[in-house]
Amino acid sequence: MKTLIKGGRIIDPAQGLDAISDLLIENGKVAAIGSALDAQGAALIDARGLIVAPGFVDIHVHLRDPGYEYKEDIVSGTRAASRGGFTSVACMPNSNPVNDNKSVTLYIRRKAREEGFANVYPVGSITKGLKGETLSEMGDLKEAGCIGFSDDGRPVASAELMRRALEYARTFEMPIISHAEELSLVGEGVMNEGFVATELGLKGIPWVAEDAATARDIMLAEFTGGRLHVAHVSTAGSVELIRRAKARGVRVTAEAAPHHFTLTDEAVRGYNTNAKMNPPLRSAADVEAVRKGLADGTLDAIATDHAPHHLDEKNVEFNIALNGIVGLETALPLCLRLVEEGVLSLSRAIELLSLGPCKALSIPRGSLAVGEVGDVVLFDPAAEWKLDAQKLLSKSKNTPFDGWTLKGAVKKTLLAGKVVFED
């Protein structure tokens, strides 16, 4: 089976490619890039005026399956992913049961393979039951298909246990994904500590809660030689800590979420529970630092921390609302805002959505080189549309961007050469 994507502007950071060209996919793999390709019998896709890029890879997603299917499941979550241009997602282990054993991992992979619209790479838990007490069976989880380990949402409080996790995961050459937060400093905080929290009378989460934990985990990675990936970096201090760690050769990678480079804690005003997430929206200086980190290579990936929650879990008093927002379907236009503002080149933005995350977690995707899997996204960077949260493909509608006019729309998403989303 052949598919020819014709006349698009192919941008593939993995090959340093940015050219108007044709892309031929054969039997699910990239067969050729060029003009006048032999495409007899191929299905034609007209990509004139569109960007053709490697399918995006979101390494921080909560699919809520198994256990919380009323928020999202593997089918709805991967459908939302495909609409956002994502062909691969890594799903966090805080399902019910927790993904701390092979059977859960295998369930996720099978369901994704049979019913999903994107590749799903499970992330196993660092500790059994996310309890922060004993390590999960990391070797077994890797064999079952996990690509890394995280207790996302529940930081590993014990420094000793984090040390052992990094050491043990190193045995299998697997990354530990840190949700960096010093819980004793978070306390009962529900938003960023600062003027807005003071004015609203809400308890604050200070930036030092994140920086202290990031610093600890970087030191532990340096000490153990383990691989550390820092999730959802939200503070200027953490960006700087990672920058310095990379400079001295620590094996550390990091990601940032679109909301952390788009919004500040001002968005909480009015007690907007769709602006409540963890880590919280920070100050303008933090947003600036995260943007800089994305541009200069300190941060390796943009990951959405897609966190679907039911309306009932958000339609409550601010301090008891659950943390998190959906992100898969808004990531691309938010990234393109950075391109428009001159923070990132278009190629760098695409790299942060594809090659960058793949390298961080060793995912065999993120390139359109001949022989690679034909996961492709076609998008129109200039198309404007107004976000109506009710029309999101995700089961949950918890987004602070409802009603925003966004620029940049995915037109087609191909998974191994097969169209899985079409606008």
Next chain:
Amino acid sequence: MEFPHKHILGIDHLSAADISLILDTAANFKEINTRDIKKVPTLRGKTIINLFFEASTRTRTSFEIAGKRLSADTINISASASSVVKGETLEDTAMNLEAMHPDIIVMRHGASGAPHYLAKRLPNSSIINAGDGAHEHPSQALLDMMTIREHKGKLAGLKVAIIGDITHSRVVRSNLIGLTRMGAEVRVAGPGTMLPPGIERLGAKVCTGMEQALEGADVVMMLRIQLERQGKTLLPSLREYAKYFGLNPVNLKLASPDALVMHPGPMNRGVEISSFVADGPQSVILEQVENGVAVRMALLYLVGGASADETAHK
């Protein structure tokens, strides 16, 4: 002048003119409270629900008396006796109450923003915030301003010192916003663990110690220290707190000789305020409570649908 607000969610959305109108209206109502027959028919036929999710003696009683003296039907609901213990959400509780057609819901809630949440969801009732988390306590600030104005004849230009736990106090936020809006200078002082970031951007002059705040102050407002609520990491002991942030006859001398001593209650005698001062000649603490009823009558009256012109005829 027509009162332009359906709800009283905080001082923040009141203009200086709104505040003056409330204080003038309260001054008119005050006299009713000293009559033999303490009742006027102003809100006859209106239903007021006092919905209290947090313990309160003073504020709840004050709102209840205010409603009753205006001839409204007042109903008190406290969280422990309500369906909250059965797991009902705030929205459902409120929608069910609204279905019974109250005119005004007076609410106290531990979550900052809870009355704002209700105001967005209830189409018909007026909401009066009787204290939300560490956010606002508008009727307290208004009764404080009324008391100050009675004694000083004005608010503009006065130096007001507020001392204590600035971080966790809704009384501070409402007073700070209200007093600065009326032209007063507000100084705050407290231990470093109880000074929130950015408070100066709300108009406060942050003082390094209590003495600096007291220097020449026209009003000294002491806050209740609540160790049980704020956890054990903020202070070494009440003894040391009293030493550095308690008001006593000695440090009160730093303030203006005719400075008013205020406290929103309930007091911890011997901790943030010594009995000599609390019961002394400069204390207006019980007048605050008295004015509380008048201010709440004014609020109920103004959001209850009457126009200010009618007040003038009273």
